Amino acid sequence: MADANADRPVAIGRGLVKSYGPNAVLRGIDLTALPNRTLTLLGPNGAGKTTLLRILANIVRPDEGKAIIDGNDVAKRGELARRVTGAVLHSPMLYGDLTVRENLLFHARMFRVPDRAARVEEVAGLLRVERRLDQRARNLSHGLQRRVSLARALLHRPKLLLLDEPETGLDQAALEALDNVILDYRLGGRAVIMTTHSLSRGVRLGDRVGIMAMGRMVYEEERQNIDPDEVQRICRDLAGTEIGR
Amino acid sequence: MHTLSQTEPTGRHNPFMKSISLLRDWNWLLALSVVLTALTLYMAFVWAPTEANQGAIQRSIYIHVPVAWVSMMAMVALAVFSIIYLRTGRARWDRLSAATAETGLVFGALMLLTGVIWARPVWGVWWTGEAKLTTALILFFIYVAYLMFRTYFPPGAQRQRLAAVIALIGAIDTPIIYWAANLWAEAHPPVIIGPARDTESAVGPEIGITMLVGAVSFFVLFLYIVVQRYRTRCAEDEVMELNRHVGATQAAGA
Amino acid sequence: MTGSVTVVWALARKDLLLEFRNRDVVVAIAAFSALVLAIFTFAVDLSDQNARVIGPGVLWAGIAFAGVLGLNRAVATEVEQGGMDALMLTPVSRDLVFMGKALGNFIFLALAQLAVLPLFAVLFNLVVFRWEMLVICILATTGFSSVGTLFAATSVKTRAREIMLPMLFLPVTAPLLIAAVEATASVAIEESWSDMAQWLQLAAAFDVVFVVVAALAFQYVLEE
Numbered sequence: 076m077a078d079a080n081a082d083r084p085v086a087i088g089r090g091l092v093k094s095y096g097p098n099a100v101l102r103g104i105d106l107t108a109l110p111n112r113t114l115t116l117l118g119p120n121g122a123g124k125t126t127l128l129r130i131l132a133n134i135v136r137p138d139e140g141k142a143i144i145d146g147n148d149v150a151k152r153g154e155l156a157r158r159v160t161g162a163v164l165h166s167p168m169l170y171g172d173l174t175v176r177e178n179l180l181f182h183a184r185m186f187r188v189p190d191r192a193a194r195v196e197e198v199a200g201l202l203r204v205e206r207r208l209d210q211r212a213r214n215l216s217h218g219l220q221r222r223v224s225l226a227r228a229l230l231h232r233p234k235l236l237l238l239d240e241p242e243t244g245l246d247q248a249a250l251e252a253l254d255n256v257i258l259d260y261r262l263g264g265r266a267v268i269m270t271t272h273s274l275s276r277g278v279r280l281g282d283r284v285g286i287m288a289m290g291r292m293v294y295e296e297e298r299q300n301i302d303p304d305e306v307q308r309i310c311r312d313l314a315g316t317e318i319g320r
Numbered sequence: 321m322h323t324l325s326q327t328e329p330t331g332r333h334n335p336f337m338k339s340i341s342l343l344r345d346w347n348w349l350l351a352l353s354v355v356l357t358a359l360t361l362y363m364a365f366v367w368a369p370t371e372a373n374q375g376a377i378q379r380s381i382y383i384h385v386p387v388a389w390v391s392m393m394a395m396v397a398l399a400v401f402s403i404i405y406l407r408t409g410r411a412r413w414d415r416l417s418a419a420t421a422e423t424g425l426v427f428g429a430l431m432l433l434t435g436v437i438w439a440r441p442v443w444g445v446w447w448t449g450e451a452k453l454t455t456a457l458i459l460f461f462i463y464v465a466y467l468m469f470r471t472y473f474p475p476g477a478q479r480q481r482l483a484a485v486i487a488l489i490g491a492i493d494t495p496i497i498y499w500a501a502n503l504w505a506e507a508h509p510p511v512i513i514g515p516a517r518d519t520e521s522a523v524g525p526e527i528g529i530t531m532l533v534g535a536v537s538f539f540v541l542f543l544y545i546v547v548q549r550y551r552t553r554c555a556e557d558e559v560m561e562l563n564r565h566v567g568a569t570q571a572a573g574a
Numbered sequence: 575m576t577g578s579v580t581v582v583w584a585l586a587r588k589d590l591l592l593e594f595r596n597r598d599v600v601v602a603i604a605a606f607s608a609l610v611l612a613i614f615t616f617a618v619d620l621s622d623q624n625a626r627v628i629g630p631g632v633l634w635a636g637i638a639f640a641g642v643l644g645l646n647r648a649v650a651t652e653v654e655q656g657g658m659d660a661l662m663l664t665p666v667s668r669d670l671v672f673m674g675k676a677l678g679n680f681i682f683l684a685l686a687q688l689a690v691l692p693l694f695a696v697l698f699n700l701v702v703f704r705w706e707m708l709v710i711c712i713l714a715t716t717g718f719s720s721v722g723t724l725f726a727a728t729s730v731k732t733r734a735r736e737i738m739l740p741m742l743f744l745p746v747t748a749p750l751l752i753a754a755v756e757a758t759a760s761v762a763i764e765e766s767w768s769d770m771a772q773w774l775q776l777a778a779a780f781d782v783v784f785v786v787v788a789a790l791a792f793q794y795v796l797e798e
Contacts, residue, residue: 096475099564134662135798138477158665166656168663170588172595184584185664187577227660461745468741472732481794482728486742492787493746496780500749503772507756 083146084109085159085235085266086131090140093126100126101137102290108235108266113257115281116270119313122287124270125165128237131268132162145234158186161233163241167220168227171213175204175223178212179230186231198226203252217244225256236260238269242276254280274310288313346551349544356537360386363530371527377441384434386534388456390542391431394424395459398466399491402484411557414480417487419549421466423542428460448510454501455494462490581666585674589648590681598651603637603644603686608693610636615697629698630758634714634751637690641683641718642740648679649726650735658727662796672723672792676785680719687711700762706770707761713777714754717784721747724788727795746784753777 086108093101101123108114116124129135131142133153142149144156169178176195183191199205202222207215212223221244228236238257242250257280261267271277277284284301286294286309294309296302364382371378398420405413435453436446447453466486473479593599614632618624652658652675661671691711695702722743729738744751753773760770 094476094564097560097563129798132663133797134659136477154665154667157663160663162663164656164659166659168656168660170592170657171655172592173588177591181584181588182660182664185581185661185666187665458745458748461741465738465741465745469728469732469738472729472734472738474731476798478794478798485791485794486728489746489787489791492783493749496749496776496783499779500752500776503776504752504756 082110084143085145086268087143088127088131088140089143091127091130091137091142092139093123093130093135093137100290101130103140104287104290104292106268106285106292106295108268110234110264110266111261112282113261113267113269113280114283114285115277116268116285116287117272117274117277118270118287118293121289123290124287125239127287128162128164128239128268128270131235132160132164132237133157134164158231159234160237161228161231161235162237162239163221163224163228164237164239167212167217167224169212169220169223172211174209174211175199175215176208178223179208179227182227183230188231194230198229201229201256202226218246218249221245222249222253225253229256229260234265236265236267238267240270240272242271242273274306286313346544346547349540349547353537353541353544356533356540360530360534360537363526363533368526368530369524374442377438380434380438382530382534383538384431384438385531386538387427387434388431389535390538391424391427393539394420394427394542395463395491395494398424398463398487402487402491405480405484406488409477411480412554414484415550415553415557416546417484418470418553419546421463421470421487422549423545425460425463425467426545427538427542428456428463431456432460449501449505449508450510451498451501451505454504455498458497458501459490459494462486462493466490578670581670582673582677585661585666585671586677586681589675589678593678593682599644599648599682600685600689602647603640603683604689606643607636607640607686607690610639611690611694611697620698625698625700626759626762629694629700630755630762632698633690633694633758634754637683637687637714638718638744638747638751639740640686641722642743644682644686645679645719645722645726645743646729646736646739648682649675649723650730653727653730658796668793668796669789671796672789675727676720676723676788679723680715683715683719684711687715701764702758702761704761706767707758709774710754710757710761710770710777713774713781714750716781717747717750717777720781720785720788724791724795727792747780750777750780753780 084107086106088104088106091101091104092099100121104123104127106114106127116127118124126135130137131144131149133142133149133156136150142156145159147153147155149156169175170181173181176199179195179199180191183195188194195208196205199208202225204219204222204226207219207223212220215223221241225238225241228238236257241253241257245253254276257267257269261282269277269280271280278298278301281298283295283297285292286306294306360382364379368379368382370376398417401413401417401420405417435456439448440446466483469486470479470483473482611632614620614628614636618628620628662668664671691702691707694700725739725742725746729735729742732738753776757770757773757777760773
């Protein structure tokens with residue numbers, strides 16, 4: 076990947092606006108995700124983080140603005156954009172009555188992953204769910220379902236990985252495994268965009284950190300330049316939210 | 321309201337005031353509609369001669385036929401507005417679609433009602449499996465579904481896109497419904513036992529002229545109601561926009 | 575092209591596997607339409623002549639109503655489990671996702687009809703096991719499953735979706751219902767192909783139009 080595109084942003088959002096009737100969820104968001112880097116998004120509930128990820132994943136159409144994934148406008152060339160995107164959103168998105176292996180094989184087929192059976196074993200090993208492969212997804216604990224869900228998102232080695240509060244429901248050991256996956260994954264020209272409620276995790280995992288509130292990006296800074304006092308002040312202003320947890 | 325916009329010098333630049341004055345301007349359409357309706361009533365009940373076979377009830381077709389024409393035209397217009405909305409994505413075409421569908425539905429209901437009232441003495445039955453009747457009834461239900469959908473679906477751009485798709489499906493379905501209804505009517509000849517059983521009505525020039533005047537009259541009324549509904553929706557959207565703006569200001573202050 | 579067929583089949587096979595494991599949809603459709611038939615055996619007088627006149631209408635109205643319930647269930651399950659979102663994340667184009675779902679629903683409806691038709695033949699004393707009937711069932715089921723899949727996905731996000739789906743589905747599929755009833759009536763009095771040709775043409779035209787329209791419209795249903 077040592078070509079002219081090596082520094083090209085993996086994901087770009089420009090002027091993204093989305094509202095549902097009287098509720099404006101996004102009021103003009105710009106963002107850029109560069110290769111080899113993780114962008115973490117913090118912010119209280121209702122800040123628009125989930126909708127932003129759903130727009131990048133081509134599930135939600137923005138009312139205004141555009142999203143470009145790996146050079147493809149999501150609105151025009153969605154299939155190409157989706158091919159290089161992997162996402163873990165709020166629900167685990169697994170078929171309860173299929174086994175973990177069947178779920179993963181099905182998605183591998185949808186993404187036309189070569190050598191499916193081996194790749195399924197490989198990602199299952201990465202997320203340490205290999206012993207659960209032949210259990211039905213319905214019978215797994217919430218945390219295991221999220222790990223399988225992450226395995227599903229990694230099947231096709233996406234250039235862009237979208238994670239919506241991936242820590243939900245994970246115990247400490249699983250959390251550490253997850254963090255290692257996230258830290259490793261971005262290497263090799265890939266980008267991760269992750270939302271989280273936890274300020275400390277957001278700063279530890281993110282090469283760049285953004286704080287969203289009421290559909291806008293209210294703060295965005297490289298990790299090494301983050302001014303803790305200013306972040307504290309913003310978090311105080313967004314009082315009543317879980318951001319400082 | 322009148323004096324407000326006169327005495328308020330900045331009102332001309334205020335979009336809210338502007339819409340009120342425009343609202344007033346559309347009243348000429350209402351006046352035209354009142355005059356035309358009076359003319360239609362006069363022509364239908366006094367000027368046109370009593371039809372020989374059907375008797376006085378035939379005069380109800382001066383209302384029934386124009387209403388039916390206008391309601392059919394409304395459905396064509398709804399399909400056209402829906403296509404434009406899907407192509408441009410501009411909210412005004414969606415508002416116009418909604419206004420057209422609401423008004424078209426009222427005219428459709430009037431069409432069915434006046435048709436039933438006419439059919440009982442003339443055909444001897446309230447309802448029969450005649451092709452146009454069947455088609456009109458099914459279309460009526462498609463547009464009931466269209467408006468129900470607009471009410472039941474959560475707000476957002478997707479509701480508008482899907483409503484347009486449903487309207488288009490209704491439009492595409494119309495010729496197929498008519499085809500089916502026609503075949504069905506051939507297989508099961510409609511029950512007609514009244515005075516219209518075996519005599520064709522003689523259509524004199526007065527009948528045709530009165531129907532045409534009626535059509536123009538009901539079209540103007542239709543247009544007036546659509547314009548009013550459209551303006552109401554614009555105002556509703558403006559309020560919604562202001563609410564969003566209020567939220568944005570709060571966010572900026574935070 | 576072969577890739578598309580593979581994907582559509584993979585989607586449908588996934589639905590069939592799920593259905594095989596929890597039997598939510600086919601049994602519901604078959605049981606409900608059987609119930610409609612059973613109710614009509616005493617709700618109306620089924621002496622010989624009446625059965626021929628009323629039977630086909632009862633059969634197809636029963637299948638249409640039961641189909642509405644079943645499709646609602648099938649699509650609602652997929653949406654609630656997040657399956658629709660997951661399918662939307664894949665690079666498979668939206669019209670192929672539609673084809674896969676519609677093919678799965680076609681098979682569900684067809685299986686349910688296999689169970690209901692013998693019951694219909696017995697309860698209404700009518701001859702239905704003829705090649706003509708197979709063609710009628712395939713044509714009707716194609717239209718029902720394509721329009722049904724589109725509208726089930728449309729109404730799943732609405733309030734009162736149990737009412738919204740039939741309100742959308744039944745008027746739009748009315749021509750298909752008329753064609754199926756009339757062609758079945760032809761079968762019941764043992765008429766020939768040519769006597770029912772116009773109904774089969776009508777049904778086929780409906781299918782062609784609505785498979786295409788529903789596939790194109792599906793993107794609007796999926797993307798918020």
